[in-house]
Amino acid sequence: MADPEPHIAQKSPIKVRLEAGKTYYWCACGHSKNQPWCDGSHRGGPFRPLAYVADADGEKWFCACKHTATKPLCDGTHRKL
Ligand code: FES
Structure with a gap:
């Protein structure tokens, strides 16, 4: 069976300022209203x-198209969708 397709939240990544040692929960389903983070909207789905x-303080680009091969970070896949 094919993997389920995530929803495309938007076709561009989101830049986030991170704190070293902190845990973040990236939305994989694409339905969160708080992109790129999970807001519980995945409930009931796969x-x-x-x-x-x-691993360090700093900024990173998180995937919002949800089709990146380097989850949760952007790999440019949004340009091909
Ligand atoms: S994984 Fe998308 S809202 Fe939780």
Whole structure:
């Protein structure tokens, strides 16, 4: 059976300022209203959020098209959707 397709929240990544050691929960289903983070909207569906622990303070681009191969970070896939 094919993997379920996530919803495309938007076709561009979201820049986030991270704190070292903090855990973030990335929305994998694409339905959260609080992108790129999980807000519980996945309930009842096949997706679960992905925990991401920041290894350093700084900014990173998180995937919002939900089709990246380097979850939860953007790999440019949104340009091909
Ligand atoms: S709301 Fe999308 S994974 Fe939780």
